Amino acid sequence: METATSSSSLRDLQISKLEKMLHLNKDGSPDLTLASKSEEIIWKVLILDSKSTQILSSILRVNDLLKCGITVHSLINSKRSNLPDVSVIYFIEPTIENIQIIIEDLKNDKYDSFFINFTSSINRSLLEEFAKSVSLIGKSHKIKQVYDQYLNYITTESNLFSINQPQIYYKFNSNTTSENEIHNLVNLISDGLLSLIISMDVIPIIRAQQNGPAEFVAKELDMKLREYLNNKTSTSQSTFTQRPVLILLDRNFDLSSMFSHSWIYQCMVNDVFQLRRNTIKLIKTNKDGKEIIKNYDVDPKDFFWSKYSQLPFPDVVENADFELNLYKQDAKEITNRTGISNLNDIDPNSNSTANIQQAVEKLPELTNRKSVLDMHMDILSNLINELQAKNLDKYFEIEQNTANTDSIKIQKEFLEILQSNSEKDSSLDKLRTFIILNLVVDIPKEYINKVTSIFKESYPSLDLAPLNYILKFKENSKLNITNIAIDANSQSNSHFSNESSSALLSGLSSKLYGLTEGKISEGLSSIASRIKNFIPEKKLTALTHIVESIMNPQGSNNRYLNITDDYLYLDPKSRGHSTKPKRQQYNDSIVFVVGGGNYLEYQNLQEWKQEQINKNISGGGNVIKSVTYGSTEILSPLEFLNECGRLGEN
Amino acid sequence: MADQTPLFKQCINIIQSEIKTAQIKPIEQPNYIIKDTFLKECFELYQILTNLNQFINEIKLNYLALNDDKGLSTIEKDNIDEELQVKIQQTYKKLTYLENYESKRNELINKHSNWTSIFGGKSDQSIYFETLSSHRNAMLKFLMECVNYVNSKFTNIQNKRHVRERQINSLNFQNIDEEEEEMDDVQITNLESLEVERSGESYFSQEQLQELETENKEFLHMKTNQLKQVEKVQQSIMDIINIQNELSFKLQSQGDQISNLIDVHSQVEMEVKSGNKQLNQATKKNKRSANLLVMLCFILGILLVIIDYIKFI
Numbered sequence: 005m006e007t008a009t010s011s012s013s014l015r016d017l018q019i020s021k022l023e024k025m026l027h028l029n030k031d032g033s034p035d036l037t038l039a040s041k042s043e044e045i046i047w048k049v050l051i052l053d054s055k056s057t058q059i060l061s062s063i064l065r066v067n068d069l070l071k072c073g074i075t076v077h078s079l080i081n082s083k084r085s086n087l088p089d090v091s092v093i094y095f096i097e098p099t100i101e102n103i104q105i106i107i108e109d110l111k112n113d114k115y116d117s118f119f120i121n122f123t124s125s126i127n128r129s130l131l132e133e134f135a136k137s138v139s140l141i142g143k144s145h146k147i148k149q150v151y152d153q154y155l156n157y158i159t160t161e162s163n164l165f166s167i168n169q170p171q172i173y174y175k176f177n178s179n180t181t182s183e184n185e186i187h188n189l190v191n192l193i194s195d196g197l198l199s200l201i202i203s204m205d206v207i208p209i210i211r212a213q214q215n216g217p218a219e220f221v222a223k224e225l226d227m228k229l230r231e232y233l234n235n236k237t238s239t240s241q242s243t244f245t246q247r248p249v250l251i252l253l254d255r256n257f258d259l260s261s262m263f264s265h266s267w268i269y270q271c272m273v274n275d276v277f278q279l280r281r282n283t284i285k286l287i288k289t290n291k292d293g294k295e296i297i298k299n300y301d302v303d304p305k306d307f308f309w310s311k312y313s314q315l316p317f318p319d320v321v322e323n324a325d326f327e328l329n330l331y332k333q334d335a336k337e338i339t340n341r342t343g344i345s346n347l348n349d350i351d352p353n354s355n356s357t358a359n360i361q362q363a364v365e366k367l368p369e370l371t372n373r374k375s376v377l378d379m380h381m382d383i384l385s386n387l388i389n390e391l392q393a394k395n396l397d398k399y400f401e402i403e404q405n406t407a408n409t410d411s412i413k414i415q416k417e418f419l420e421i422l423q424s425n426s427e428k429d430s431s432l433d434k435l436r437t438f439i440i441l442n443l444v445v446d447i448p449k450e451y452i453n454k455v456t457s458i459f460k461e462s463y464p465s466l467d468l469a470p471l472n473y474i475l476k477f478k479e480n481s482k483l484n485i486t487n488i489a490i491d492a493n494s495q496s497n498s499h500f501s502n503e504s505s506s507a508l509l510s511g512l513s514s515k516l517y518g519l520t521e522g523k524i525s526e527g528l529s530s531i532a533s534r535i536k537n538f539i540p541e542k543k544l545t546a547l548t549h550i551v552e553s554i555m556n557p558q559g560s561n562n563r564y565l566n567i568t569d570d571y572l573y574l575d576p577k578s579r580g581h582s583t584k585p586k587r588q589q590y591n592d593s594i595v596f597v598v599g600g601g602n603y604l605e606y607q608n609l610q611e612w613k614q615e616q617i618n619k620n621i622s623g624g625g626n627v628i629k630s631v632t633y634g635s636t637e638i639l640s641p642l643e644f645l646n647e648c649g650r651l652g653e654n
Numbered sequence: 655m656a657d658q659t660p661l662f663k664q665c666i667n668i669i670q671s672e673i674k675t676a677q678i679k680p681i682e683q684p685n686y687i688i689k690d691t692f693l694k695e696c697f698e699l700y701q702i703l704t705n706l707n708q709f710i711n712e713i714k715l716n717y718l719a720l721n722d723d724k725g726l727s728t729i730e731k732d733n734i735d736e737e738l739q740v741k742i743q744q745t746y747k748k749l750t751y752l753e754n755y756e757s758k759r760n761e762l763i764n765k766h767s768n769w770t771s772i773f774g775g776k777s778d779q780s781i782y783f784e785t786l787s788s789h790r791n792a793m794l795k796f797l798m799e800c801v802n803y804v805n806s807k808f809t810n811i812q813n814k815r816h817v818r819e820r821q822i823n824s825l826n827f828q829n830i831d832e833e834e835e836e837m838d839d840v841q842i843t844n845l846e847s848l849e850v851e852r853s854g855e856s857y858f859s860q861e862q863l864q865e866l867e868t869e870n871k872e873f874l875h876m877k878t879n880q881l882k883q884v885e886k887v888q889q890s891i892m893d894i895i896n897i898q899n900e901l902s903f904k905l906q907s908q909g910d911q912i913s914n915l916i917d918v919h920s921q922v923e924m925e926v927k928s929g930n931k932q933l934n935q936a937t938k939k940n941k942r943s944a945n946l947l948v949m950l951c952f953i954l955g956i957l958l959v960i961i962d963y964i965k966f967i
Contacts, residue, residue, distance in 0.1 A: 070796055073796065075789045083781060084781075085781040090789065149659050152656040152657075364900050
C-alpha cells in the first residue's frame with residue numbers, strides 16, 4: 005500500500021484508488037488503451053449501487069471508465085442481462101440486499117468471473133454468510149477477489165469531501181429525533197471518516213468541540229480507529245512523518261457563514277444556481293418567461309474551473325476575457341499560417357504542409373478549450389443577469405459591514421433594501437441577510453418586530469420559520485456562539501478602514517450593471533480591473549480562525565486559543581487515557597464539520613493555507629502543507645435555510 | 655483498501671469441508687446467447703496492438719539515434735516505417751471489419767426483434783441484445799482509441815526522425831555545393847572532359863571561357879535549387895499522407911457518432927411505432943369490451959323481462 009503523500013490532493017488519491025480498483029486491484033497504469041503489455045482481462049462490466057454511483061460520478065466520466073476497460077456500467081438493482089463471457093466488477097455497499105443480488109447473479113452464471121469491492125468494509129458475520137451461500141451454490145471458483153475499498157466519501161474539489169448524509173443539522177438539533185437514531189447517525193458519520201482516514205493512510209490526532217454531536221462522533225471514531233489498529237497485522241506505518249490533526253466541529257459554532265452571500269465564483273455558482281457533485285444546473289429564463297434548465301459538467305480537467313473557481317467574481321470575468329483573447333490569438337495564428345485568402349500570401353519558401361499538420365494536431369485541443377470557455381461565458385453572463393435581477397451585491401455589502409459599522413447605520417441600510425424591490429423575487433436573500441444581522445450583532449426587539457412585519461406584509465408567502473429558529477437559537481446560546489462570531493468579524497475587519505470600503509462597495513453595484521448592457525467579452529477587462537479595487541480585503545471565517553489556533557498556536561489570537569484549549573484531545577494510538585491536551589503545531593489537518601458545510605469555508609481555508617505556504621517560503625514559521633475540508637454534506641445557503649425552517653416549525 | 659479474499663477463501667474452504675457440496679453443473683444459458691468469436695478476435699487485435707506498442711517503445715531509442723553505427727541504418731528505419739504502416743493499416747482494416755460485422759449482426763437482430771416486440775414488453779432477450787451491443791460498441795471504441803494511440807505514437811517518432819534528418823541535411827546543405835558537385839561528379843567530369851575536348855579543338859578566348867564557367871555555375875545553382883524543391887515536395891507528400899491519416903481517424907470517429915445517432919433514431923422510431931400499435935390495440939380492445947358490456951346489459955334486460963313474464967304467469 006502506498007503511503008499517503010500529503011502533497012497530493014485528496015481527489016487525486018481517490019481517483020488513483022478507484023482506477024486501481026477498475027484495474028482489478030493490480031499495480032500498473034490503469035489506462036489500458038496505452039498499455040504495452042497485454043492483460044488477461046480487458047473488458048469488464050461495472051455494477052454500482054446508488055451510493056457508489058455518487059462516489060464515482062463526481063470524479064470519473066464514462067470516457068475515463070472506457071479507458072480502464074469498462075464497457076457497460078449499470079445499477080445493481082436494475083434489470084441486467086446475462087453476459088456469460090464477460091468479467092464483472094462490483095462496487096457496492098456491503099449490505100445484505102446487495103450480497104443477495106450477487107449470489108443470484110452467481111447462480112445464474114450471469115458473468116464470467118466476479119470481482120467484488122465494497123465501498124466501506126464488510127463485517128465479519130456478513131462475509132461468512134456470503135461465503136456460506138457461495139459455497140452452497142458450488143461456484144466459489146468464480147469469485148476472484150473480495151476487497152474492502154474504504155472509499156465511502158465523495159470528493160468534488162481537490163481538498164473537499166462530503167460523507168453525503170443529508171439533513172444532519174436538522175436531525176441533531178431537532179428534539180423529535182430519538183436517541184437511537186442519533187446513535188445510528190453518529191455511527192454512519194464516523195464510518196465515513198474512518199474510510200477517509202484509512203484511504204489517506206494516516207492515524208490522526210483528534211480534536212473535537214465538546215458537548216455536542218462532534219464529541220459523539222469523535223469518541224466513536226476513536227473507538228473504531230483503535231479497533232482498526234488492533235486488527236491491522238503489519239504496522240508498516242512510518243512513524244517519522246508528523247501526524248495530521250482531525251478537527252471535528254459542530255455546525256452550531258458558526259451559522260452565519262452558511263447563510264452569507266459571497267463573491268467567490270464557486271460559491272456564487274452554488275448559491276445562485278446549483279452545484280451538485282461537479283454538475284452545474286443552470287436555470288435560465290428566456291424572453292417568454294419559460295425556464296430552461298441546462299446542465300454543465302465541470303471536472304478536474306476543466307482548466308478554467310480549476311484555475312479560477314476560487315477567485316472573486318469580477319476577477320473571474322476579467323480572466324475569462326483574458327483566456328478568450330488568448331484563445332482567439334491562437335486560433336488566428338493557426339488560420340494565418342494555414343489558410344490563404346490571397347495569392348500573394350502564398351509563401352513559396354514556407355513549408356505549408358507541415359503547418360497544416362500542426363493545425364490538425366492542435367485543433368482538438370483548441371476546440372476543447374473553446375467549449376470550456378463557452379460554457380463558463382454562459383455561466384458568467386447568466387450570473388451577471390441574476391446578480392442584476394436580485395441586487396445581490398447589496399446584500400453582500402451589508403453582510404460585509406455588519407460587524408464593524410455601527411449597528412444603527414446598518415439597520416437603516418437594511419430597512420432601505422428591504423423596502424426596495426428588485427426584478428426578481430429576492431425575499432430569501434433578504435431573509436438570509438437579516439439572519440446574519442441577527443447572528444452577528446445584537447438587534448433591539450422593536451427592530452426585529454418591525455422587520456418581521458414588513459416581511460409579512462410584502463412577502464406573504466415567505467416562510468419565516470428559519471428566522472424563528474435562529475432567534476431561538478440565539479437566545480439559547482447567547483453567551484457562547486455569538487461572541488465568537490462577533491470576534492471573528494471585528495477581528496478581521498479591523499484590517500481595513502471600514503468607511504471607505506463601504507463607500508467603494510456602493511459604487512460597485514452601479515459599475516457592475518454597466519457590464520450587462522454590452523456583450524460580456526467586449527471591453528470588459530477594463531471595467532473588471534476597476535472593480536477589482538473595490539473588493540474588500542479577504543477576511544477569515546470563524547472556522548479558519550479555529551483551525552489556525554489549533555495548527556499554529558503561536559501565531560494566532562488568544563481568544564481562539566482559549567476556545568480551542570477546551571477541545572477534546574483524543575489519540576487513537578496511545579494506550580489507556582489520552583494525555584492532557586497541549587498546544588502543538590501540526591502540518592496537515594482534516595477539518596470536518598458535523599451538520600453541513602459550504603464552499604465559502606472551503607475556499608477560505610484554502611486561501612489561508614496558501615497564505616501560510618507563501619509566508620513559509622518567504623521565511624520561517626510553521627510548515628503548513630495541507631488542509632482538507634469536509635462535512636456531512638455540502639449545502640447551498642437555501643438548502644440550509646430550509647433545514648432551519650424545519651427546525652423552526654417544531 | 656484491504657484484501658479480504660484470503661479470508662473469504664478460508665471461509666469457503668471451511669464450509670466446503672464441512673458440507674460436501676455436489677458439483678453443480680453450470681446452468682444452461684438461454685439459447686439466444688450469441689456464441690461467436692468476436693471477443694476472441696477483439697482480444698487478438700488488442701494483443702497485436704499492445705505488441706506494436708511495446709515494439710515502438712523498444713525501438714524508439716535506436717530509431718531516433720542519428721548515428722547509423724549506434725542505431726539502425728536508414729534502410730532498416732525505412733523498412734520499419736513501411737512495415738509499421740502496413741501493420742497499422744491492417745489493424746484499421748480489422749477494426750472496420752469487426753465494426754461491420756457488429757453492425758450487420760445488430761441489423762439482423764433488429765429485423766428479428768421487430769417480430770418479437772409485438773408480443774408484449776421488454777423480454778430478457780431484448781435486454782440481452784441491448785447490453786451486448788452496447789458492450790461490443792464500447793469494446794470497439796476502446797480498440798479504436800488504442801489504435802489511434804499507437805498510430806499517433808508511431809507518427810510522432812517518425813516525424814521526430816524526419817525533423818532530425820532534415821536538420822542534419824540542412825547542416826550538410828551549408829556545404830551543399832561541394833556535395834552537389836560530388837553528386838553530379840559524373841556529369842561535371844563529362845562536361846569538363848567535353849570542354850577539354852572542345853578546347854582542344856576550338857580555341858575559346860579567356861572571356862568566353864569565363865562566361866561558360868559562370869553559365870555552368872548558374873546551371874548548377876539551378877539544379878541544386880531544383881533538388882531542394884524536390885526534397886520539399888517529398889516532405890510535403892509525407893505530411894499530406896499523415897494529414898490524410900489523421901483526417902481518416904476523424905472521419906471514422908465522426909462516422910461512429912453518426913451511426914450512433916442513427917441507432918438512437920431508429921430505436922426511437924421503433925418505440926414510437928410499437929407504442930402506436932399498442933394504442934391501437936388498446937382502443938380496439940376498449941371498443942370490443944364496451945360492445946360486450948352493452949350486449950350483456952341487453953341480454954340481461956331481456957332475461958329479466960322473460961323471468962318477469964314467467965313469474966307473472
